[in-house]
Amino acid sequence: MENWDDIRVFLAVARAESLSAAAPGLRMDPATLGRRIARLEERLGAALFVKSPQGYALTGRGERLQVHAARAEAALALAGEAGPQERGLAGQIRIGAPDAAANFILPQVCAAIQGQNPDLEVQILALPRVVNLSKREADMAITVSPPETGRLTVQKITDYRLSLAQRRDAPAPQSLAALGDRPLVGYIPDMIFDRELDYLGDLGARGVPLASNSVSVQLQMLRHAGIGIVHDFALPFAPELVRVLTRELSLTRAFWLVRHAADRRSARLSRFAAALMAAMRAEVARLEAECLTVGSAERDG
Template sequence: MNSANSADILCGNAHIRGAAMQHQVWQNLPVFLQLARSGTLTGAAAELGLNHATISRRLDALEAQLGRQLFDRHPRGYAITLAGEALLKTASDMAATLSQGLQTLLPEQGLEGSLRINALEGIASVFLGPALGRFALLQPRLRIELTVLQQHVAMARTEGDLNIALAAPDSAGFASAPLFDYTLSLYASEAYLDRQPCGGDMPDPRQHRTIGYISDLVMTRELDYFQQFFPGHEPGLQSSSLAMQLDWTRAGQGLCILPDYIARQYGDLTRIDQPLGPIQRRYHVFGRKDDWDSLRLKRLRDFLKAEGRQVVT
């Protein structure tokens, strides 16, 4: 459904041409936006500070005003319809424009409130932890919450104010931007290489213990880099936790593909040169479009991009 259809939903219906009715629609749009994000009455009610009955009543009123069904009701939650998807794009754009306009009218001051960041385990522990600590010193009145997620969970968790992952969701309700590029290489501990030298060629996985992610939990091709090094081979030691893979590698348990910006912090790890060279990957930041241009998110994104340039150099 295109933007013309979504505009028709908001303005073309004869029931909402009056100024009073348009005002009622505008009042109910926050309920629609929050329910589209959370998918449940409980989630929307918690975010808006309203009870379930009020959320349900306002949604029913909005659907009656527009003459369209915006959600399919299911026992486990609310699924947005095609009409709802069309409205979501327009409503998100309207909310983002309003937020950006308000920022130009506000006086320059420190940020307040809270920011929740969802991030993958590797970048959270090594990069985000120290970076957010420095950002907190610049914004003492801002509460910062960092949720550390393993990759198979992160793919389904997009409710943070700012989310960091290897791929951004393809959804009209989200905006995204690249954060920084990084490389991964093959590593082993010095103790392991003393026992099992690798030589100058690509190590034969049949002669070495290898370490990597649990195969059936790799939900995105960006993390399926093990097959790029060792096609058709399964790691002998598997964990959904990058920290555990790093611990095993440092303990001399085998060969592991690690981000260079993490591995180079440990003097007991040796990078193994091999014909394929390092693997290239990119982190993305994304968030809800209606809040994307807010001052707090813009400042945090700019800060993290500047910090990221220092990490990978």
């Protein structure tokens, strides 16, 4: 693999999808980032991004590099840059998380971290609401929007994508306007606990005939009937489903890691948080890449 600093720059631009957005976190100016990316592409002999006034979008080669680079990042974080004398993580750590992350991302991520730290006990608290850190319901929480109040530290983990999906054997809709005759699968409107989960406006829909407060239940509903917005990283777990109308509708949301401000002094929790974020980035990238591979059967009407 290339020099790690170059890969770090590549990952930041890939996640931010623009030089100006990636620059503050890397403490570099956009022009310098552009030159770094150009040199990396020259050494690899391939374009990693499609550049446009709208930003930097990954090419196929770039998507493949992102998957491998995110895995390397996760491995480094898991090692914690610890010296040979430093012991592994131990004790109990509880993570609060929304349904999608708790079901499709965290099980394999936490298993990998725990496998490297046999004395560590990881608990995943999956709730259809925001976890209350002030009441110590969990040591840290994953959210879909950054909290605006409280003595907390907030770090962005990664962006993720959502698409319309339905059964592969169902006729593909011709447009968003044609969704009216399909039962829509989604959240129970009055139980949406975060504005980022309210997708009805994006669909122009007025109601949800098949609804649940659980993403996992929604996925099971879609296996039987209807059409709905699904996390791209969840689709590899439901091979019966296929994305549709991707040119008309593709949503981007983000996961955030929220911790008690006082816990910044805990080396143990900080090491775990770094490993968790890096591993989540790698897993989201891997599953979304798998979704794109399977997406040869996608239909756009």
